[in-house]
Amino acid sequence: MTEPVVRMQGITKRFGPVTALDGADFELLPGEIHALLGENGAGKTTLMNVLSGIYRPDGGTVHVDGRPVRIRSPRDAVRLGIGMVHQHFELVGHLTALENIVLGREGGVVLAHDRLRQEVETLVGRFGLSVPLDQKVRALPVGVQQKVEILKALHRGARVLILDEPTTLLTPQEVDGLFGTIRRLVEAGLSVVFITHKIGEVLRVSDRITVMRRGRRVATVCRAAARAEDLVTWMIGTTPPEPVRKEACGSGHVLLEVREVSTQDARAQVGLRRCSLTVGAGEIVGIAGVAGNGQRELAGVIVGTLMPTSGDILLDGRPITRLSIRERLRLGISFVPEDRVREGILPHLSVAENLVLGLHPVLFPSGRYEATIARGLAQQAIAEFRIVCPGPDAPAGTLSGGNLQKLVTARAFLLTEQLGARLLVALNPTRGLDVPSTEFVHRKLVEFCVRGGGVLLVSEDLDELLKLSDRIAVLDRGTVVGTFERQAFDPYAIGRLMTEGPEAA
Amino acid sequence: MTSETRGLFRSRAGDLWPYVGGIVLALVVLASFVRAAGGDVAAALGGIVRASFGSAVGLGQTLNKATPLMLGGVAVAVGMRGGVFNIGVDGQIYMGAVLAAGLGLGLVGVPPLVAVPAILCAGVVGGAVWGAAPALLRARYGVSEIFVTVMLNFIALFFVEYLSTGPWNDPLAGEAITRPIAPSAHLPMLLARAGAHAGILLALAAAAAVWALLYRTVLGYEIRAVGDNPTAARLGGVPVERRIAFVLVLSSALAGLAGAIEVAGFHTRLILGLSPGYGVMSILIAVLGRRTVPGAVVGSVFFAVLVVGSDSLQRSAGLPASGVFVLQAAILLFLLAAEGIRRTA
Numbered sequence: 070m071t072e073p074v075v076r077m078q079g080i081t082k083r084f085g086p087v088t089a090l091d092g093a094d095f096e097l098l099p100g101e102i103h104a105l106l107g108e109n110g111a112g113k114t115t116l117m118n119v120l121s122g123i124y125r126p127d128g129g130t131v132h133v134d135g136r137p138v139r140i141r142s143p144r145d146a147v148r149l150g151i152g153m154v155h156q157h158f159e160l161v162g163h164l165t166a167l168e169n170i171v172l173g174r175e176g177g178v179v180l181a182h183d184r185l186r187q188e189v190e191t192l193v194g195r196f197g198l199s200v201p202l203d204q205k206v207r208a209l210p211v212g213v214q215q216k217v218e219i220l221k222a223l224h225r226g227a228r229v230l231i232l233d234e235p236t237t238l239l240t241p242q243e244v245d246g247l248f249g250t251i252r253r254l255v256e257a258g259l260s261v262v263f264i265t266h267k268i269g270e271v272l273r274v275s276d277r278i279t280v281m282r283r284g285r286r287v288a289t290v291c292r293a294a295a296r297a298e299d300l301v302t303w304m305i306g307t308t309p310p311e312p313v314r315k316e317a318c319g320s321g322h323v324l325l326e327v328r329e330v331s332t333q334d335a336r337a338q339v340g341l342r343r344c345s346l347t348v349g350a351g352e353i354v355g356i357a358g359v360a361g362n363g364q365r366e367l368a369g370v371i372v373g374t375l376m377p378t379s380g381d382i383l384l385d386g387r388p389i390t391r392l393s394i395r396e397r398l399r400l401g402i403s404f405v406p407e408d409r410v411r412e413g414i415l416p417h418l419s420v421a422e423n424l425v426l427g428l429h430p431v432l433f434p435s436g437r438y439e440a441t442i443a444r445g446l447a448q449q450a451i452a453e454f455r456i457v458c459p460g461p462d463a464p465a466g467t468l469s470g471g472n473l474q475k476l477v478t479a480r481a482f483l484l485t486e487q488l489g490a491r492l493l494v495a496l497n498p499t500r501g502l503d504v505p506s507t508e509f510v511h512r513k514l515v516e517f518c519v520r521g522g523g524v525l526l527v528s529e530d531l532d533e534l535l536k537l538s539d540r541i542a543v544l545d546r547g548t549v550v551g552t553f554e555r556q557a558f559d560p561y562a563i564g565r566l567m568t569e570g571p572e573a574a
Numbered sequence: 575m576t577s578e579t580r581g582l583f584r585s586r587a588g589d590l591w592p593y594v595g596g597i598v599l600a601l602v603v604l605a606s607f608v609r610a611a612g613g614d615v616a617a618a619l620g621g622i623v624r625a626s627f628g629s630a631v632g633l634g635q636t637l638n639k640a641t642p643l644m645l646g647g648v649a650v651a652v653g654m655r656g657g658v659f660n661i662g663v664d665g666q667i668y669m670g671a672v673l674a675a676g677l678g679l680g681l682v683g684v685p686p687l688v689a690v691p692a693i694l695c696a697g698v699v700g701g702a703v704w705g706a707a708p709a710l711l712r713a714r715y716g717v718s719e720i721f722v723t724v725m726l727n728f729i730a731l732f733f734v735e736y737l738s739t740g741p742w743n744d745p746l747a748g749e750a751i752t753r754p755i756a757p758s759a760h761l762p763m764l765l766a767r768a769g770a771h772a773g774i775l776l777a778l779a780a781a782a783a784v785w786a787l788l789y790r791t792v793l794g795y796e797i798r799a800v801g802d803n804p805t806a807a808r809l810g811g812v813p814v815e816r817r818i819a820f821v822l823v824l825s826s827a828l829a830g831l832a833g834a835i836e837v838a839g840f841h842t843r844l845i846l847g848l849s850p851g852y853g854v855m856s857i858l859i860a861v862l863g864r865r866t867v868p869g870a871v872v873g874s875v876f877f878a879v880l881v882v883g884s885d886s887l888q889r890s891a892g893l894p895a896s897g898v899f900v901l902q903a904a905i906l907l908f909l910l911a912a913e914g915i916r917r918t919a
Contacts, residue, residue, distance in 0.1 A: 374809065395811030404809060412809055415802040426799060426810035429792055438795045 080129035089115040091284035104275035105264045108503040112284040113264045117231045121153040122146035152222025153231040162207030170221045212243035231262040240564035310508045318351040324523040330380030340366030342547040348523040355538030356527040363547035364527045372404045373397045403484040407496035413477040416466030421447035423465045450479040496527045596912030600905040621890025622883035634768030640878035641773035645832035646856030647870035648781045649825040654865040656821030657801035662723025663829040664853030665730035666701040670830025673700030674837045675844035678755025689759040693838045701830015709822035713815035750846035761839035771839035785867040
């Protein structure tokens with residue numbers, strides 16, 4: 070058997086009382102694509118952060134090329150040829166791609182511009198990673214920014230490249246491109262660790278698969294021997310719930326109509342451009358699009374945080390364009406915001422107080438805040454959504470990210486139940502949730518539709534949209550450039566429309 | 575609950591230790607300071623206790639001192655809860671006092687049952703009006719209340735100087751004080767022998783009312799929501815700007831009430847030095863009280879003991895007056911450091 074490039078044994082890492090890694094093992098062979106699979110919080114990223122010197126482990130050993138090593142800082146990791154591309158890129162937006170790639174490795178006082186450019190161009194040619202080197206990074210699409218990050222790692226001499234959830238923000242085309250890149254890297258002798266929670270991707274690209282759960286390795290298998298069902302079971306520890314299916318249950322009644330809406334923000338940036346859309350009762354309408362193409366604005370004009378400069382919004386045929394957020398809540402528009410911490414959570418207030426936000430004018434018509442009622446509802450929500458917290462009186466800020474997401478989602482559903490809300494606008498409602506919780510939220514969305522509600526689902530996860538939507542509308546530069554009915558879903562066509570706009574159709 | 579989750583949520587009793595440590599350190603500093611000045615440490619400590627609550631007169635002084643501090647501390651705390659930083663407590667105290675004194679001067683012959691409530695209401699209105707300007711600017715145009723309230727402090731202070739040396743000046747006093755208000759508008763005494771007026775009861779009642787508002791009403795819930803995360807509150811249908819304006823006016827009204835009580839209960843007239851830094855102390859009290867109403871109540875009493883007791887050190891330990899201020903500041907620093915340690919620990 071060949072000597073592993075990296076061998077990690079019995080790695081433990083604690084953050085205060087939380088044990089993130091509990092004796093985790095991992096081996097990476099030279100020239101392989103190794104998928105590290107697990108739920109959020111399973112310890113995948115933490116383990117790789119240990120390898121790349123961001124965290125120091127509390128216990129365990131690391132061998133690189135068969136020699137024991139101590140990796141005390143990212144600098145040590147770079148010296149050992151380990152490079153990591155994080156889920157959230159670490160690029161300087163106002164520098165060019167080239168400047169970002171060579172950042173920190175300029176060497177000396179005078180920038181050896183020509184030599185560095187030559188080095189990078191060699192790398193670009195060798196791995197087929199074409200990148201406009203002289204453009205500012207912030208103007209580049211996400212897929213290209215990712216290439217810049219990969220080039221940065223390669224330029225620092227990485228032989229082991231770790232990619233943390235690299236496909237999250239990519240279109241199907243960009244995913245194909247990334248996988249091609251990974252294969253070329255491996256052919257050139259690199260070893261790649263590919264962190265993900267998506268089983269389909271794992272089976273497509275990897276040579277071997279390590280599954281982690283609760284800070285430990287559950288299994289390592291070759292792809293040829295891996296069965297998708299086994300992988301899920303290992304990941305979540307039990308047999309997975311039956312995935313929900315969305316049956317067509319539209320009644321034909323148009324619940325929401327967005328009619329030629331345009332918006333402008335304070336800096337006169339155009340958000341939506343004559344955007345039109347309908348959501349019928351019993352329907353889930355998915356919004357696909359590269360982030361920043363008007364998704365936030367679309368949700369904003371519907372829930373009332375943003376006033377359109379022109380156009381109309383109708384609920385049950387009545388205009389609601391000028392109504393306040395509170396009035397819209399009363400009419401039954403419920404909302405799962407995108408950024409749960411910034412837009413959804415009152416961190417110092419209790420779980421119960423967080424849960425009734427938005428519902429409170431209806432729940433307490435007398436003007437008296439009745440803590441027992443709020444607490445009772447919270448108790449139910451905690452049980453139903455399996456929110457991990459000490460109880461309804463715990464400050465919401467002490468909850469973990471996934472549990473905050475559950476809390477914000479539970480609030481939106483509570484509103485639909487208590488108010489008989491009709492429309493749910495959900496932005497990435499399952500981001501950061503584990504598989505069973507995601508299934509649970511999906512089931513609630515579908516049930517809501519069966520009861521006659523309509524859902525506008527904005528998600529950066531195209532698989533989620535394909536699974537749940539009756540219809541998918543693609544947003545590009547603030548307007549709907551194409552709509553796909555369920556029977557005609559084609560991920561590649563959707564991806565093309567997302568990146569290339571209507572010209573592609 | 576698993577042991578893991580239990581560990582995540584630490585008990586609150588442990589939170590008190592930094593304060594205990596801070597007080598002990600402060601006492602150590604106090605002792606070495608007194609000794610360095612050649613005083614008797616035991617006598618000095620005994621003097622503090624006697625002066626602040628060990629005697630009837632001392633208790634009266636402490637209660638009188640605690641009254642404006644309590645109202646000010648609660649005023650700042652409730653503001654912070656609603657997301658506004660009211661630095662203008664001094665100005666609002668002065669404007670409350672101005673309106674109270676102005677009314678009090680003309681209340682001659684009015685029975686106390688009318689005069690006393692009237693003069694207190696005048697103070698509330700004075701403070702509220704002084705807070706309405708920054709409230710409006712903040713809610714309408716997003717102007718930071720910090721600047722506006724600070725600036726209004728100066729205006730109020732100079733206005734009082736003008737009144738106390740000009741039109742309302744008491745020619746017999748030869749100082750920057752106004753003529754006395756009508757005796758029927760004087761606040762009743764709580765402990766006549768100790769010289770304690772009933773203001774402390776009003777302050778406690780106001781604190782209780784504010785607490786009930788915050789935790790027992792939907793309005794208070796919305797105020798706390800706005801103070802915690804205005805973006806989330808707005809998405810929850812809370813009219814954020816209106817709540818911010820309300821809480822700033824409420825905060826100022828409490829400060830204005832403190833001004834009226836100082837006039838009607840203590841000085842019986844408007845004087846230039848009516849607020850010897852109550853505004854700054856109120857902020858410290860609110861922070862030390864962790865922005866809670868009960869915390870501000872406890873903190874204000876503690877501050878009153880500190881102020882009254884350390885004044886006595888001039889007599890009992892022979893400390894110079896400026897030394898007393900140094901000492902007060904040192905003790906505060908220790909407590910603030912303790913608060914900081916508690917928060918990061």
